[in-house]
Amino acid sequence: MSKYLNELLRSFVDKILSTTTTFCGEPDFMYQLYDHIFTKHELQSTTLFYAIKITNYYTLNTHKNMIDIVGYFLEDNLVPNKLEQVTIQNIKNLLHIFLYNNVFYYKDQIYTLTKGSPNTMPLSDTLSNIYVFVWQKQILKQLQLNNEFFGRYKDQIFFTWNNGNEEQLG
DSSP states (O other), X not given: OHHXXXXXXXXXXXXXHTTSOBOSSHHHHHHHHHIIIIISOOOOTTOEXXXXXXXXXXXXXXXXXXXXHHHHHHHHHOSSSEETTEEHHHHHXXXXXXXXXXXXXXXXXXXXXXXXXXXXSHHHHHHHHHHHHHHHHHHHHHHHHTTOOEEEETTEEEEEEOSSOHHHHO
């Protein structure tokens, strides 16, 4: 089920995410930062650089919130109520089955994952990317208004801030 859901969602999610700045790796990050500094001339003596590492990337939220956020994401970005031939509600139902029935075996014990999704499954990356995308849209709107540098690579977010001190950022 995880493989099917990931194949269904991944290309659509990647297409939507490509509208925001995501880095393909360190060289891409360096190229875009170089462009921001030397081509756009946005670096100032007061520029603050921020890097945020999301330590709980795969367990950011409860299963219910993850399913709801995927639903909102699809509703906001799909013109019809379907992705291929699958309705948004059916995608949410399949996610519910996958997330709420995810068990693992560790040291002779069986456990149920009660939050997030296992980091060993490609679907977990897709779900985490959707969650962080919805969250980062709020930050990105403010940063774009001020011509700030912004980008994300998996569980790391990088941006600049030129509008005063750190307290004003919060």
